Amino acid sequence: MWCLRPAVGHRSRRNLAAVITGDISGKSFDAQVQSVGPFTTGDSGKSGNDSGVATSGYPVIVTTTEPVPGDWIGKDVRMVITLSEASSNSLVVPETALSSRSKGTDYVTVSEGKS
DSSP: OEEEOHHHHTTOOTTOEEEEEETTTOOEEEEEEEEEOOOBOOOTTTSSOSSSOOOOBEEEEEEESSOOOGGGTTSOEEEEEOOOOOSSOOOOOOGGGOEEOTTSOEEOOOOOSOO
């Protein structure tokens, strides 16, 4: 079980594509998000991790397309979850840069010129 940071947890949902990579081996496995649990506060044992390390975040359960080696149990891995993709050029900004209109649309103000 891995945990997403709070900033992205509320946007998470099932069936998102993921890639899990071993920190030491560098070998990668394709995966898919099966569920995202409610935010945990980091109390050891309550977040679902068995490592004894307190971790705050959203618990994420994924399945891999092929079996992960048994020696990965208890080891550090890196997981990248693709939340969305754009098929053309995109402006990527932090969520804090977004503003909302009363009709529910979001916008970003772009300033050009001298600062």
